[in-house]
Amino acid sequence: MELIIGFVYIAIALTLLSTSNAAEPAQIRLLRPRFGSGGRRVEGLDCLSWRLAVETNNLRSWKVVPQSCEDYVGNYMLGRQYRRDIEVVAEAAVEYAKSIQVAGDGKDLWVFDIDETSLSNLPYYARSDVQFGAIEYNETGFNQWVAEGTAPAIPAILRLYKTVLSLGFKTAFISGTLDAYTDIKILNLNQAGYYNWEKLILKGENDHGSSVDYKSQRRTELVNEGYRIVGNIGDQWSDLIGTNVGNRTFKVPDPMYYIG
Amino acid sequence: MELIIGFVYIAIALTLLSTSNAAEPAQIRLLRPRFGSGGRRVEGLDCLSWRLAVETNNLRSWKVVPQSCEDYVGNYMLGRQYRRDIEVVAEAAVEYAKSIQVAGDGKDLWVFDIDETSLSNLPYYARSDVQFGAIEYNETGFNQWVAEGTAPAIPAILRLYKTVLSLGFKTAFISGTLDAYTDIKILNLNQAGYYNWEKLILKGENDHGSSVDYKSQRRTELVNEGYRIVGNIGDQWSDLIGTNVGNRTFKVPDPMYYIG
Numbered sequence: 001m002e003l004i005i006g007f008v009y010i011a012i013a014l015t016l017l018s019t020s021n022a023a024e025p026a027q028i029r030l031l032r033p034r035f036g037s038g039g040r041r042v043e044g045l046d047c048l049s050w051r052l053a054v055e056t057n058n059l060r061s062w063k064v065v066p067q068s069c070e071d072y073v074g075n076y077m078l079g080r081q082y083r084r085d086i087e088v089v090a091e092a093a094v095e096y097a098k099s100i101q102v103a104g105d106g107k108d109l110w111v112f113d114i115d116e117t118s119l120s121n122l123p124y125y126a127r128s129d130v131q132f133g134a135i136e137y138n139e140t141g142f143n144q145w146v147a148e149g150t151a152p153a154i155p156a157i158l159r160l161y162k163t164v165l166s167l168g169f170k171t172a173f174i175s176g177t178l179d180a181y182t183d184i185k186i187l188n189l190n191q192a193g194y195y196n197w198e199k200l201i202l203k204g205e206n207d208h209g210s211s212v213d214y215k216s217q218r219r220t221e222l223v224n225e226g227y228r229i230v231g232n233i234g235d236q237w238s239d240l241i242g243t244n245v246g247n248r249t250f251k252v253p254d255p256m257y258y259i260g
Numbered sequence: 261m262e263l264i265i266g267f268v269y270i271a272i273a274l275t276l277l278s279t280s281n282a283a284e285p286a287q288i289r290l291l292r293p294r295f296g297s298g299g300r301r302v303e304g305l306d307c308l309s310w311r312l313a314v315e316t317n318n319l320r321s322w323k324v325v326p327q328s329c330e331d332y333v334g335n336y337m338l339g340r341q342y343r344r345d346i347e348v349v350a351e352a353a354v355e356y357a358k359s360i361q362v363a364g365d366g367k368d369l370w371v372f373d374i375d376e377t378s379l380s381n382l383p384y385y386a387r388s389d390v391q392f393g394a395i396e397y398n399e400t401g402f403n404q405w406v407a408e409g410t411a412p413a414i415p416a417i418l419r420l421y422k423t424v425l426s427l428g429f430k431t432a433f434i435s436g437t438l439d440a441y442t443d444i445k446i447l448n449l450n451q452a453g454y455y456n457w458e459k460l461i462l463k464g465e466n467d468h469g470s471s472v473d474y475k476s477q478r479r480t481e482l483v484n485e486g487y488r489i490v491g492n493i494g495d496q497w498s499d500l501i502g503t504n505v506g507n508r509t510f511k512v513p514d515p516m517y518y519i520g
């Protein structure tokens with residue numbers, strides 16, 4: 001049974017890698033497959049409780065995934081639970097979107113975060129020198145990965161994106177990625193299947209301060225332009241708190257890193 | 261193994277009942293014990309994904325626990341995962357509380373919700389006519405249970421309560437319970453081990469509107485009295501959003517009901 005699950009994970013990992021065209025498949029982090037990426041007590045720390053505390057914003061400003069939860073987070077991210085968790089978020093968002101009467105003036109807007117929301121950096125985070133966030137953030141390494149422009153879409157969120165477009169909403173991406181990467185980000189979004197956005201907002205050189213402040217400012221500018229933020233979806237609470245967060249917010253799971 | 265887990269659950273259930281002095285132990289809801297109250301796919305719906313969506317406020321205004329998740333929620337609430345989840349919240353709150361320099365003017369305040377935060381209604385929710393929230397809310401039945409005044413403390417939160425008092429914080433309870441129950445609520449809190457609060461705020465007859473509005477108003481009154489809300493803990497997002505939510509909020513798990 002463990003062997004079968006192991007093969008499934010390896011197959012998923014290879015699929016991810018082939019999707020992302022990464023050059024070095026040997027870099028994938030090897031995991032000891034475990035039952036219950038949903039649950040399972042790990043020595044000294046219940047990693048499901050830790051993940052729940054992260055997802056509910058009870059734990060903040062953490063720097064790395066606890067070492068004792070690295071295998072747990074890896075199995076979760078490569079396994080079925082992460083995909084199911086995202087599907088349930090996307091289903092809730094679709095249901096909400098369908099309940100909204102779109103005004104037809106082109107001002108009903110849905111805000112999407114990019115990383116770990118619309119696009120997945122899992123091929124990078126699964127690398128042995130990243131360990132699903134159990135090793136401290138390496139800006140150089142991450143930027144090299146961003147520059148490749150090969151992050152795959154998160155399928156359930158791509159479906160949500162296409163659904164809200166088809167319902168008549170406009171879409172805006174607001175991302176903490178530096179605008180020096182604008183061209184590659186557009187290419188990456190297109191290759192992953194994202195098109196027809198109204199706004200693509202990346203971080204300028206003068207955007208200092210917290211992510212909460214940066215994203216609040218950008219959303220406020222959109223509201224000042226007359227847009228109504230009907231929905232807002234992101235993997236970080238800093239996407240979803242602050243000012244003008246939107247009528248409904250949706251938190252996508254991400255136990256790999258924290259941005260405040 | 262299932263049998264052993266079954267006995268553990270029954271033992272927990274009996275402990276809960278004996279703690280609460282409930283008159284009718286035969287009313288306890290019988291569960292088919294299951295592995296993985298953390299995880300486990302249930303036909304048509306992944307109940308862990310559902311629970312995560314509830315805890316992250318992605319699903320709102322839901323009336324009852326989905327029928328297919330009743331057993332799951334029951335096993336979760338009576339099992340180890342719920343207790344561990346709460347312990348991790350309480351540990352995070354204690355760590356935060358200890359990091360705060362208390363001013364010593366008696367104005368540093370910690371706000372506690374009561375139901376499913378400080379006190380547990382699990383002996384009521386475990387009844388066969390309540391089914392852990394899978395049967396629609398019965399106001400009469402619930403009020404009869406409240407009038408008994410026998411809700412047990414949630415141990416990890418009681419420890420947090422005592423810790424913040426010992427650190428020099430003042431405490432305030434803000435609850436949606438009607439103030440007609442003031443006497444019995446005080447008795448219940450005392451019997452469960454809660455003492456020395458600065459404020460006990462229950463809902464008045466004229467408090468209409470949403471729970472978010474009611475709790476925001478009460479917190480704003482406290483702030484206008486000069487209190488600084490340093491911490492705020494509750495099982496409902498309506499305890500933790502709105503105005504003057506406090507410097508840090510802590511979400512206690514509750515997959516049994518939603519109050520908006």
